[in-house]
Amino acid sequence: MPDFGNVQIPVGPQHPALKEPESFLITLRGEKITAASVRMGYNHRGVEKGAEGRTYTQDIYLVERICGICSHSHGTAFIQAVEEIAGLDVPRRAKYIRMLVGELERVHSHLLWLGVAGHEIGFDTLLMYSWRDREVVMDLLAAVSGNRVHYSMNTVGGVRRDVDSALAETILKGVDRLEEQTKYYIQVCSEETTVIKRLSGVGVVTHEDALRLLVVGPTARASGVARDIRKDDPYLAYDELDFKIVTSDHCDVYGRTLVRLGELMESYSMIRQIVKNMPDGPITVKAPRKIPAGEALSRYEAPRGEDVHYVKANGTEKPERVKVRAPTLANLQAVSHMLRDNNLADMPIVIAAIDPCFSCTDRAVEIDRADSGPRDRMDWGRLRAHGIDFYRSRGVDFTELNRSLTRRMKKL
Amino acid sequence: MTPEEKFRDDLSGRFPELADKIVLQRARRIWVDVPAGRFREVFDFCVESLGVTILLILTGLDEAESGTFGVLYHMARPDGVVVNLRVHLPKDKPVLRSVTDRFPSAEAYERELVDLLGIVVTGLPEGPRYPLPDGWPEGQYPLRKDWKPADAAPAPEEGKSHA
Numbered sequence: 290m291p292d293f294g295n296v297q298i299p300v301g302p303q304h305p306a307l308k309e310p311e312s313f314l315i316t317l318r319g320e321k322i323t324a325a326s327v328r329m330g331y332n333h334r335g336v337e338k339g340a341e342g343r344t345y346t347q348d349i350y351l352v353e354r355i356c357g358i359c360s361h362s363h364g365t366a367f368i369q370a371v372e373e374i375a376g377l378d379v380p381r382r383a384k385y386i387r388m389l390v391g392e393l394e395r396v397h398s399h400l401l402w403l404g405v406a407g408h409e410i411g412f413d414t415l416l417m418y419s420w421r422d423r424e425v426v427m428d429l430l431a432a433v434s435g436n437r438v439h440y441s442m443n444t445v446g447g448v449r450r451d452v453d454s455a456l457a458e459t460i461l462k463g464v465d466r467l468e469e470q471t472k473y474y475i476q477v478c479s480e481e482t483t484v485i486k487r488l489s490g491v492g493v494v495t496h497e498d499a500l501r502l503l504v505v506g507p508t509a510r511a512s513g514v515a516r517d518i519r520k521d522d523p524y525l526a527y528d529e530l531d532f533k534i535v536t537s538d539h540c541d542v543y544g545r546t547l548v549r550l551g552e553l554m555e556s557y558s559m560i561r562q563i564v565k566n567m568p569d570g571p572i573t574v575k576a577p578r579k580i581p582a583g584e585a586l587s588r589y590e591a592p593r594g595e596d597v598h599y600v601k602a603n604g605t606e607k608p609e610r611v612k613v614r615a616p617t618l619a620n621l622q623a624v625s626h627m628l629r630d631n632n633l634a635d636m637p638i639v640i641a642a643i644d645p646c647f648s649c650t651d652r653a654v655e656i657d658r659a660d661s662g663p664r665d666r667m668d669w670g671r672l673r674a675h676g677i678d679f680y681r682s683r684g685v686d687f688t689e690l691n692r693s694l695t696r697r698m699k700k701l
Numbered sequence: 702m703t704p705e706e707k708f709r710d711d712l713s714g715r716f717p718e719l720a721d722k723i724v725l726q727r728a729r730r731i732w733v734d735v736p737a738g739r740f741r742e743v744f745d746f747c748v749e750s751l752g753v754t755i756l757l758i759l760t761g762l763d764e765a766e767s768g769t770f771g772v773l774y775h776m777a778r779p780d781g782v783v784v785n786l787r788v789h790l791p792k793d794k795p796v797l798r799s800v801t802d803r804f805p806s807a808e809a810y811e812r813e814l815v816d817l818l819g820i821v822v823t824g825l826p827e828g829p830r831y832p833l834p835d836g837w838p839e840g841q842y843p844l845r846k847d848w849k850p851a852d853a854a855p856a857p858e859e860g861k862s863h864a
Contacts (some may be wrong), residue, residue, distance in 0.1 A: 313709075329809065330832035335850075337817075337845050373727075420705055503755060503806045522781035586775055586783055588757075598755045599775065614758035622806050647820065 362591035370600035383447035398592035488543035491637035506594020511544035538595025799824035
């Protein structure tokens with residue numbers, strides 16, 4: 290067999306595994322990756338510059354849109370910094386509701402990741418199962434906030450919606466069901482030989498390298514780095530909850546899978562504690578429109594790892610500077626390291642295993658109709674019928690076309 | 702003595718001129734103004750002797766009123782204490798030495814300073830720019846306060862229509 294030496298291939302920026310643009314330049318020797326470099330920035334949207342030109346209230350909605358999955362993480366990290374500068378004493382009930390949405394969001398994110406990981410290794414049954422279950426938590430988030438994504442729960446000084454006892458019951462029921470399913474996934478991932486063999490030894494980051502490269506979140510915890518901002522630098526009311534940091538010593542994609550599954554179980558327990566111990570009282574305090582001059586640094590344990598927001602206020606209603614570091618920026622730089630000495634075919638799962646943040650703009654299942662009273666919910670069948678009627682009333686009617694097509698099909 | 706007070710005493714013990722430059726904002730939040738000339742010494746001391754082993758992010762600021770750029774090194778200890786080291790650079794000669802020798806992950810954060818504010822960072826490894834696109838016009842730094850998005854509106858290429 291002739292030696293072709295090193296071969297360089299570009300992968301991306303329209304990446305086959307990642308639903309987000311990112312460009313990798315891979316150097317191969319045979320099937321083995323000998324070097325990899327990342328070109329980032331394809332999704333740079335100027336959010337930080339945009340934030341300087343908007344009011345604090347507008348910025349809540351802007352920073353939420355940094356990510357389609359951990360929108361509450363970015364929103365809360367930002368608002369915490371603003372509230373610290375303004376010296377606002379956020380009511381405890383608001384903090385609990387923020388934690389509730391934060392943990393539901395983590396469940397949503399980890400279940401989504403589990404499905405993607407299954408898909409990347411050709412285990413699409415896992416994708417179908419975990420994304421089916423993810424609907425349960427999406428429905429809960431929609432019930433709490435009104436939205437499946439971009440929950441918009443935060444406002445300066447508190448939250449915008451309360452959680453009543455009926456909703457709390459619904460949440461607990463949903464969590465019970467999710468916990469049952471997650472136990473099954475833990476069993477699958479710890480007993481199914483193909484999963485263990487496919488993920489073990491892939492995308493290795495040793496404990497020492499994890500500390501040196503400063504990876505964050507489940508990626509760090511799967512290399513035995515017991516760091517979690519909820520414990521290390523507690524925010525909201527996380528110091529009132531009983532939970533443990535899930536770690537693993539596998540240092541590979543398999544470890545990252547076990548950590549996320551373990552964190553799902555911790556989140557269910559935390560959601561129960563939040564619902565059970567939810568304090569009474571107001572959900573918001575009055576906040577000034579203009580924020581006094583000052584600066585603050587806010588950290589938040591997002592599903593993918595530590596989210597850092599820095600806000601500088603100048604006494605006006607718009608911030609002087611907003612700086613954001615999403616966890617993927619900290620982890621993506623370690624991907625080149627993880628890819629080295631792996632097979633080219635491992636690339637999708639290695640990249641997916643840091644759970645890079647790709648915008649998840651999901652379909653809507655609930656529509657509030659302005660013309661038929663509040664909270665008239667349409668299911669998919671009614672939504673479809675409504676669409677057909679809408680166009681028919683405007684002279685667009687495909688009935689005849691459909692009939693003639695059906696007739697032609699029958700003749701064939 | 703709180704961990705924050707101990708940090709302040711340790712740092713000002715080694716660098717007495719910093720004594721009045723250390724602000725303990727609240728539990729786990731420390732801000733230090735460091736003279737640009739001594740920055741690397743202070744930075745190294747924090748990492749090696751005071752356990753500040755995590756680099757979170759760098760923030761670049763256009764301090765229009767004082768005619769300087771501010772750079773904040775947001776760093777943390779594993780126990781949750783955040784140390785924010787701040788340096789000011791003159792706008793006519795904004796030069797910074799890279800800290801990628803100590804924190805490889807600083808590369809992207811330093812490139813942001815280069816692309817978005819026009820700060821010169823020496824000692825950065827070879828690599829593609831970040832985060833602006835390759836064809837971005839020279840001398841356009843979006844995070845400078847006097848920059849407006851219209852400044853960089855690219856003229857439509859001949860023969861190509863974006864409509």
